[in-house]
Amino acid sequence: MRRKTGRILRGLALLSTLALGATACGGSDDSSEQKQVSAGDIQAALQKGGTVSVWAWEPTLKTVAADFEKKYPKVKINLVSERSGDKHYTALSNAISAGKGVPDVAQVEYFALGQYSLTKGLTDLSAYGADKLASKYTPGPWNAVSDGKAVYGLPMDSGPxxxxxxxxxxxxxxxxxxxxxxxxxxxxxxxxxxxxxxxxxxxxxxxxxxxxxxxxxxxxxxxxxxxxxxxxxxxxxxxxxxxxxxxxxxxxxxxxxxxxxxxxxxxxxxxxxxxxxxxxxxxxxxxxxxxxxxxxxxxxxxxxxxxxxxxxxENGGSSLALPALGKNKELAYAFVEYANAGDGVQTRVKQGAFPATTAELKSTEFQNTKFDYFGGQQANKIFAESAANVASDxxxxxxxxxxxxxxxxxxxxxxxxxxxxxxxxxxxxxxxxxxxxxxxxxxxx
Known part of the structure; x- marks a missing residue:
């Protein structure tokens, strides 16, 4: 989609400038300095409960959030979905710059991840075990969210x-x-x-x-x-x-x-x-x-x-990331993994999202889906093959x-x-x- 310059450039300029400082807006989040978070830590957080603020415009997340709350009744997902594109990034950049009002989870398109990860504005999710999820995803999206051993988001969808x-x-x-x-x-x-x-x-x-x-x-x-x-x-x-x-x-x-x-x-x-x-x-x-x-x-x-x-x-696609200044990191990561690598994936696919996960792309049910708009064509077979043939560099x-x-x-x-x-x-x-x-x-x- 065409993008207008507008207010986003001010936030982007600020991000680029911050990238070069000795300290960034979110402070250091290098994997070498991060405390490793175990599955037990995450389960304990889910049992204790709390609120997770999520800024994301992707419509299927509404159902995913409701399902997550049913599974973990002590957790409340506060989904803010009225912004997208430039308005979304402007709000996110302004919140990071001000050091307040930063969401716990943010949708970030693949092409925009670099401007936030470079400033240390995003949490390296390898500390939560995200690096072990690489095999779940097709090469293009995984390459977009990872940088060496660091992982700055989990792929939500893809655009082969x-x-x-x-x-x-x-x-x-x-x-x-x-x-x-x-x-x-x-x-x-x-x-x-x-x-x-x-x-x-x-x-x-x-x-x-x-x-x-x-x-x-x-x-x-x-x-x-x-x-x-x-x-x-x-x-x-x-x-x-x-x-x-x-x-x-x-x-x-x-x-x-x-x-x-x-x-x-x-x-x-x-x-x-x-x-x-x-x-x-x-x-x-x-x-x-x-x-x-x-x-x-x-x-x-x-x-x-x-x-x-x-x-x-690839053309398009987004991740869910954890801003470094966000709170409730264990709960936030649990929601992101649920939405993008767990039960939430099937929920989103059934509502029309195109997955970045190989299991769904290879499934018979997914590939045999007939598109009435395309005269009954099983178009997902073409899309899945395209996803498998995307260079990852x-x-x-x-x-x-x-x-x-x-x-x-x-x-x-x-x-x-x-x-x-x-x-x-x-x-x-x-x-x-x-x-x-x-x-x-x-x-x-």
């Missing part, structure tokens, strides 16, 4: 990508579902020639989509080692992406429409936007936002950058949220002017480097 396509449109114009990105370009040409009002996709510049496609192509533009950062969009994977996507832009084969707008929903509904590369969380959005096209759409594996390659990628910047906020001012120019995509990525790189250096990071390119 698939290519959603309008079968009705493809059948009408006798277009084959592309298995490579070169075939995707050819499909775009055939479609637009047959109907000049129809486009293979909508793309006016989206940071999340761009980084996901770079990830799949094998590009690794970000390397992070504490406050040392390297940013480079000139590797072979990035070249694959820019050369292919430049053709779509130059030939005007993608609709210049931003995602999540009225025009976007209209295009998905009337067939003038024929595909959508997106995360496995998208089906629920189709069902609620594009009701008139029910039965027209299907899911397919992401096209490969090299024929036969199975590499996939991707990194985000510790100030990724700021980098994403300036995407349209840099890379976005490639969609509205003669600026080449490769040059626009270089501008994004330079602007991100400048910001990182201003905040005190050691940044190289």
């Amino acid at each position: 990508m698939a290519l959603f396509y309008n079968k009705k449109v493809f059948d009408k114009y006798k277009i084959s579902v592309p298995t490579t990105w070169d075939e995707y370009v050819e499909a775009a040409r055939k479609l637009h020639k047959a109907d000049p009002k129809a486009y293979i996709a909508a793309d006016a510049g989206d940071a999340g989509l761009t980084t996901s496609l770079l990830w799949q192509a094998g590009s690794r533009p970000y390397k992070v080692d504490g406050t040392k950062v390297k940013i480079d969009f000139a590797d072979a994977g990035a070249k694959k992406y820019t050369e292919t996507w430049q053709k779509l832009i130059d030939e005007k084969l993608v609709a210049p429409i931003y995602g999540w707008t009225d025009d976007w929903y209209k295009g998905l509904g009337d067939g003038t936007i024929a595909t959508l590369p997106s995360g496995a969380w998208m089906p629920a959005n189709f069902a609620t936002g594009v009701k008139n096209a029910s039965g027209d759409w299907r899911a397919a594996p992401m096209p490969a950058w090299t024929k036969g390659d199975k590499a996939s990628t 991707w990194s985000y910047l510790p100030f990724q949220q700021y980098a994403n906020s300036i995407f349209n001012d840099t890379v976005g120019k490639a969609y509205v002017s003669g600026t080449k995509l490769a040059d626009a990525l270089k501008s994004w790189q330079n602007a991100s480097i400048k910001y990182g250096q201003e905040q005190g990071f050691t940044v190289e390119k």
